Amino acid sequence: MTTPAEPDPGLSAIMSERRQLINLAYRLLGSLADAEDVVQETYARWYAMPRPRQEAVESPGAWLTTVAGRICLDVLRSARARRERYVGQWIPEPVPERTEWGSTRPADIDPADRITLDESVNMAFLVVLESMTPAERVAFVLHDVFRYSFAEVAEIVGRTPAACRQLASSARRRIRDSAAPATPAPQRADVVSKFKRAWQAGDIAALISVLDPDATATGDGGGLVTASPRPVNGAETVARYFADLSPGLAGMTLLERTVNGQPGLAIRHDGATVAVLAFDVADDRIRNIWAVLNPEKLRPWTAG
Numbered sequence: 001m002t003t004p005a006e007p008d009p010g011l012s013a014i015m016s017e018r019r020q021l022i023n024l025a026y027r028l029l030g031s032l033a034d035a036e037d038v039v040q041e042t043y044a045r046w047y048a049m050p051r052p053r054q055e056a057v058e059s060p061g062a063w064l065t066t067v068a069g070r071i072c073l074d075v076l077r078s079a080r081a082r083r084e085r086y087v088g089q090w091i092p093e094p095v096p097e098r099t100e101w102g103s104t105r106p107a108d109i110d111p112a113d114r115i116t117l118d119e120s121v122n123m124a125f126l127v128v129l130e131s132m133t134p135a136e137r138v139a140f141v142l143h144d145v146f147r148y149s150f151a152e153v154a155e156i157v158g159r160t161p162a163a164c165r166q167l168a169s170s171a172r173r174r175i176r177d178s179a180a181p182a183t184p185a186p187q188r189a190d191v192v193s194k195f196k197r198a199w200q201a202g203d204i205a206a207l208i209s210v211l212d213p214d215a216t217a218t219g220d221g222g223g224l225v226t227a228s229p230r231p232v233n234g235a236e237t238v239a240r241y242f243a244d245l246s247p248g249l250a251g252m253t254l255l256e257r258t259v260n261g262q263p264g265l266a267i268r269h270d271g272a273t274v275a276v277l278a279f280d281v282a283d284d285r286i287r288n289i290w291a292v293l294n295p296e297k298l299r300p301w302t303a304g
Helices: 010-016 018-029 031-048 051-057 060-085 123-130 134-145 151-156 161-178 185-200 204-209 235-249
Strands: 211-220 253-259 262-269 272-282 285-292
Touching: 010 060, 010 185, 018 031, 018 134, 031 060, 060 134, 060 151, 060 285, 123 134, 123 151, 123 161, 123 272, 123 285, 134 161, 151 161, 185 204, 185 253, 185 262, 185 272, 185 285, 204 235, 204 285, 211 235, 253 272
Parallel strands: 211 285
Antiparallel strands: 253 262, 262 272, 272 285
């Protein structure tokens, strides 16, 4: 007769950290898939430790965060080389509103993997994070977003608290310099609605009317789906680009959806989401459009 394995009394406490770790890793990496891999590796390292060493850890949550942060830092350092090999433009992976998750993958999307949507996850914010050095990004996100002390950040980044303070300060300036004037959510949604109607009609003048003169549109097909290899710049050029695409919308459904906490669009064809558009809106005009067409980045989006 076999004796049942002794239950781990700390399992629920350890697993309760999962959502925090997913949220942290996604903001650091801009990829839900990479964030899931990081969290899996973090837990693997925890359970690879003998039980006495686990019990000696004063704060398992802090231990998990430290390990996840270090893994993310390593991933960010290697990501630059991977991005150089990426086909076309790389855009962070869009995430839907919580109510719109995963009817396409009901069995394998864990509720704990759902990202908490706030200003630190909107697409414009994530794109600016992409311009930072790995150390800047980690120091800023850990301190300014997740409120870790610089002493705790230093342990993860491997620098002094003073150096981490400087890293976060530099990152903060980048965020401040790129920030758009605050625009109420209903106003942003109205602008996106106008863009949608103008695009469906192929109306160049109407498209220009909702675009900032210096508007930029960036597409990410990842080499798997056709997308412009370079950003399209200027209101008229962007308007003509989308107007040229409007005939291809026949048979597709454009839905107004929340993309990374902001008003956006999802495009569906034959029951599948084939593109997600995120927008940066300021003063009733669209400054940036990010169109993600890479199917590997659209897996969390509902098809129902």
